[in-house]
Amino acid sequence: MITTLRSLPDSPGVYQYFDERGKLLYVGKAKSLKHRVKSYWRFTPNLTVNPAQSPRIIKMLHEAVRLEYIVVESEDDALILENSLIKQLKPKYNILLRDDKTYPYIYIDESQPYPRFEITRKVVKGKNITYYGPFPSGGRALLDALYEVYPLVQKKSCLREGKACLFYQINKCLAPCEGKVSPEVYATIVEEAKQAITKRKILTDTLQEKMAALAMQERFEEAAGLRDSIQAISSLNITSNIDLAKEMDLDIFAIMNGDERGVVVKLFMRNGKIISSAYNYFRHTHIFDRNEAYTQALLEFYTIDTPNISKEILTAHSFEDASPVAQTLSKRFGKKIEIETPQRGAKAKLVKLALQNCEELLRTQKNDSIMEQKIADLMDLSAIPYRIETFDNSHMMGAAAVGGMVVWNEGKWDKSAYRRYELHARDEYGQMKEMLSRRIEDFKSHPAPDLWILDGGQANLNLALSLLKEAQINLDVIAIAKEKLDAKAHRAKGAAKDILYTPAGVIELKPSDKRLHWIQRQRDEAHRYAITYHQNKKRKEDTQVSLLNKKGIGKATVKKLIDYFGTFDAIHNASSEEIEKVTNKKISNIIKNNNEEL
Template identity: 30%
Template structure:
């Protein structure tokens, strides 16, 4: 330890000795004032001072101390508040030594618009409006929501259409004809009967299957006694459908159980957390997570960090079962229960069906981790092979690939995809709307995209790729290389993939930098396979962006041609009716219900779409 390091160490040690003994959060900052670690403490003085004790520290503690220039603390009233603040600061600063949950997706729910006379059951993702709807979930993925909605329609015949579609019906739609909807839009079911179906569907979503059975049996007996045999047959069919669905589910029909089973697996320094979603005693599916920055973290620390970061972003279930003991279970329970109208309980050492669910989660974590490690090994072998093929000095760890998509020069989109050791990093993908060039000029489009992308990367001091790939021949490659040189990035190698004879896969020619001749290649080598996969992903990302831009323009161009329709009215019409096709079908009376649309404008819109 140098004299400077010794001086800094003693300064930090003295600071820790003066801290309060109250709970709170401490931030370790480097010499530049950047937060490198965030921790919580029941006793700030005791916890921070432990970093400067005589005992031998773990590798993580040693690494944190070596990089720390100063410490900042925030006192809280309780340990629970410290946990919540810690999670908030980790999310904001993404410190170098904290375990980070990389998943940033919002989860899908089923939304029930309970304030409507005839509520709608539909897919929902994003902000919740609890003043007009109730929500069931979260579900692990979109397919789980769609499967459940399909079950609800089969059993309860509930509507799932948009309000704009529902309010403009004059006859039942196809869903009614295939016995998936009771057609409340045209009055084929009474409000009380529909309300009964809604209440039973909500009980079903809560897992109260036995209650639903009993209610259906009661309705069937009542209808049979009243000699309403068609109605009795309807309830008999509902009971049969419910039994058929439950027979294929691992479910406890006697009592509703809502929980997540959370299991952890670790191998070769990589952690996998698997979450099994159980709602109403039914397994809805599972999801696997790979926390980042776990190099020095213990299993308990990884699991605790996951629970806080994940469940403070999602509504937690009543119960979370975990596969191992953690240090701050009580405080985490209190933090997750805050703001909920129920208490969240974290349990370990569970038995019976809970033990079986936890075993499933553990198996998912272990198998997913094995697949991840196998994929990682393959990816690293491909990157090494590509490095060797291009005869570069350092091993390639990051590849960025560009492609262009347009229709005869119109609505040109450039796309950049990123491939790293862990595979494609979709958070780093970028699209560019190309403008100010001659339509169809692919050279200029590539030049604009490369310049815009790397000018920003240089300005923000971002990590540059070890290789840039261009989906194009020597002309596009030359333009890309010139643009990089102008930005001072002369050392970044660039590869061009020129389409081969007949545009067949495997017949491509590979050009490196400004070499005139293509590189000699093995057709089925790992290097060629990787280049093709990256090129294909860039092409997919570019063409989906181009199609979306073109579709948006086509949908909105008709409305823009009508006198009196500006951006605000156009947006309002599309939002209220649900799309341009519904606007086209709207009557003058329907159009008059929209704010800002007077009778003259409504007549003009109607005539525009219906003349002749």
């Protein structure tokens, strides 16, 4: 390490510390690698840790045996690369704020004679686009309420087809497609709807009246739908008596660290009113670093595709990298963006409101992760696993091989994050390797969880640990597998019990142990998800085999084709020449002439 320290360049870049096992400990960025990295150390008379560093950095440096660095062109590049590496590699001494969601916005393109309100998560091309949001929740309910209350164009196809539809007959559209309303009159309705997006009491009051009318008519399902919409729209509101005296656009960020987890709260103010809010928790609170937290939160939230970004961002605390972060965001969006930590006045009250929300969220969530804490203690995990990914694969004699990943996040199933994998390996070990490798590749865009649970024994555990070590990623892994209790070899026969495999050794729990039940629940959900995909794929493949058989292609030939090409899709996309090489010209002609049926 001393040689590396002496040869550090006076250039911006990113540095990485590793321990004796090659595990990544810490990622940092520097305007000058030479000055920043050397500030961690004292060089006389011997190389020792600088005692002025924070306790977590001192602890990290005592474990470090190797240093690597990457030179970049500017401090902005260093900031972005540092954030990307933390997200992808999960270094032991960096915190990771996991919020990879993109929030929806409502937008309208008023360059059209009869514009519609729509949902987007990205910037929409156009000269006269107006955005409203973001809406972390309730955005779809708000959009549906606009179309319920105001007679707007309900479908894009209506204008294209030029014919009034059912919505006109039930008084939910004025049929501009048939010229029954002028662009000027329609524009006044659009203006009313635009006001209702921020003054939402107009919508909720109207929906309340419609709900009561439906209930009187005993149309209870429709009434319940409106009730749910009212609740979703109402949840967007944060009561605040703060008067800015100006119709300002502000984004407010507050981060608070707790004993077991921390929380990030975001408030979004548009035209002087708080229109929505969002929050997310994070772990590694024992190594919390405020500068890292705010830097990550801002760089992760404001992606290049973010619409309607506020020019002024308020943070509850000042942080070291505020200036370079503001500079990076300004370059990203092509306009000046300021980051401010107000000390007095109405803006300071907004920050205080965000901090109060942080306190409340930490207080109410304190006891929600008791089982996760017990699992962390039992398995000697590096952190409480708030986000868990569980893997299982399914096949029948090597056919229709698929894998499934299910996600447990903050005490519930996150079904939007579930993933299915079509696998090509023939054996179960190869299939698990293929699935885990593909997930590791995806860490760049979807960060690693706190824990992996694998269906399988020591071999699968060793496989996962090896893949993670090779990728230099810190991630806890356990495996669960059935062990036979009697001599019956067939998997489905005889008694068996579940055994837990960890890097520290094997753990056996009583069948009545609730911790075992919790892990089994994760495994069983992954198995259910994978087997459903397998059954659907197998059914589709059986249909394709049957079609080929009817065309005179025997089972042996089908097997030869599958063994060579891997999947029916690959056979479908292969050229006549390729198929002919594997079989003969007659088979090739049959397949290529009947591809539309396959």
